[in-house]
Amino acid sequence: MKYSQLYKEELLNNIIPFWEKNSLDPDFGGYFSCLDQKGRVYETDKFTWMQGRQAWMFSFLYNNIEKKPQWLEISRQGIDFLRKKAVNEAGDFYFSLTREGTPLIEPYNIFSDCFAAMAFGQYTKATRDHEVKNLAINTYRGILRRRRNPKGKYEKATGARILKNFSLPMILSNLVLELQDVLSNEEVEETIAFSRDEIMTTFLDSSSGLIFENVNPDGGFNDSFEGRLINPGHGLEAMWFMIDIGVRTKDVDLIQKASEVILNIMEYGWDKQYGGIFYFMDIKGYPPQQLEWDQKLWWVHLEALIALSKAYLHTQNPALFKWFEKVHQYTWNHFPDKKFGEWFGYLNRQGEPHLTLKGGKWKGCFHVPRGLYQCWKNFQAIEEKNGGHKKFEI
């Protein structure tokens, strides 16, 4: 079977039906994300990240695979919950709400807003809904306004050690491409340039060739728990965002550089003893703060598969394909749940599920389907380029 076919079938025959069947709340709108191994709802609270991501996903399927009315309807259900329940008067998005839509956790940073904006953008592409389009634009602008102080009054740092954090430029580099149809050209180009420079200059460490999570304002190394932190999955995800930007701006050097960084991260983040990619590491090899540092997470492996297949498509560097095969094998051996469908999210270092949930506060209908879609399309293009070479079959 061709890789493209394998990824496509897993997406359309296993993953999407699982969420269609189990995650919809018929009574209060939005989605349940906390699903146990069998897909049963074990917690009804609604987390804005998960609402935005699933609403995005179903509009994306509608826009990119097939104009199925039920996909758009599922997306609308999340869009409505987001715009009617999840946003406060200032236009900021709560972190979580009850099933019914009563806010539980205040908007204490701007990532909820990022995933809401992403959803509004895809939904606008599908429907040309004017109100949602304006929401997309305003949410995006709110994020930019708050970016210098994203936590507001919830910021606990005194200011004695100022660090720049990687997450925002990383998310913006993807969000701006998602929103390019609703923003002005000037806005798009500005954010592309900003996020690309931040990521490839400020956060890319020239000596290790790795992406740091937190750096001094000038990009320098900060020798602290935060400054020493490496999150391989984050770095890999950001690199395929960079390749997308490279493709859009015809920047061959950027694609080349991002592909090198992908190889660096794979070499560094791979667990030589048990296989799989570590969750958190310390650049000096010191004990990380995160007790879950050695766990193998679904999203890290999916982002690695996207990054490796996309980088290979654009560079044809065989080292990338070799790594892809290794990660592919680990991922397909460990994450899919052959018994009850969908994929496990959290494996211990040894590769066994240590939480059997299919969805929770942080895992929803997003990384698995997005990753499968991306790999499907990357391999379709790779296979075309290579005239159906046996190497791309398993």
Place this chain on the structure above:
Amino acid sequence: MKYSQLYKEELLNNIIPFWEKNSLDPDFGGYFSCLDQKGRVYETDKFTWMQGRQAWMFSFLYNNIEKKPQWLEISRQGIDFLRKKAVNEAGDFYFSLTREGTPLIEPYNIFSDCFAAMAFGQYTKATRDHEVKNLAINTYRGILRRRRNPKGKYEKATGARILKNFSLPMILSNLVLELQDVLSNEEVEETIAFSRDEIMTTFLDSSSGLIFENVNPDGGFNDSFEGRLINPGHGLEAMWFMIDIGVRTKDVDLIQKASEVILNIMEYGWDKQYGGIFYFMDIKGYPPQQLEWDQKLWWVHLEALIALSKAYLHTQNPALFKWFEKVHQYTWNHFPDKKFGEWFGYLNRQGEPHLTLKGGKWKGCFHVPRGLYQCWKNFQAIEEKNGGHKKFEI
């Protein structure tokens, strides 16, 4: 060898010398808590919890074991750092500071204050230092003043789901005994009654016989991630605080009840597959939020050993001694580092160290030495009561 002797020797020949040798900052006062497997400092930031706890520990050794001037001097070094660097103008304690004492993280809750107050109390006992005595009193009163809204502006909950959290009454039940010499009798009795009632009525779940971490204001079950959370180590620690209160107030029923809860928690929290006590559990068996839920932590096992030996001392219930032997065996087989001294803190579910640090942001000179001291003294009394029965030898 008698249990009492084993615990005493481990305390005085392994643990205390390790911290005396490795943790003192000769240049800026206070202690380094981030020590790697060999005891080398890998991070110089200072965490107020760890400063307070170590300062408390060395005054405690001075007050209870031997009036060694170097123990008092080590304690003073932490007390001075706390009072000169770690407190802001309002009397609230920062969460962390640089090595030199520049505040890094604001006082975003009141637990730093609790450990500072505990240290001030023991140090006052050792020195009768009037200024430190006043600090102990004022810090304690500050905690009580802030207890209805301990996180202040950092509280992210909207108020739509009001939950009472177990940590504060639990800490207060111990802190008030620590401070009984510096507080008025009335203050002491009031807090004893408050914390005992909260713990044994509000947080003790009558149907499961377990301690809940978060409950509705009336003590009822809240079916949410927070409401379903069980932290066996927390419950066990609180139960030996309750026994201390029972001894002080000659409340046999309280001692009896606490001992029953200890047995309930052991039955519930013990990992039947790999041994050891889980870190976090969900009362309904759903997936907990905490990715580290199945790890085996040093402090949990030390608190279990204290609780079991203390409960056995006061009740002579053989079920408690049987559990003690089981936890003792697991603990001594897995936590002590025979190569480089002191104890590991973080084991994976299988019982292997997955962080080899001896100290960090949350592990310092506290649970291991306090636990060893408590078990030493509990067994000394058990052995006396039982005329040196063979059963108490290993």
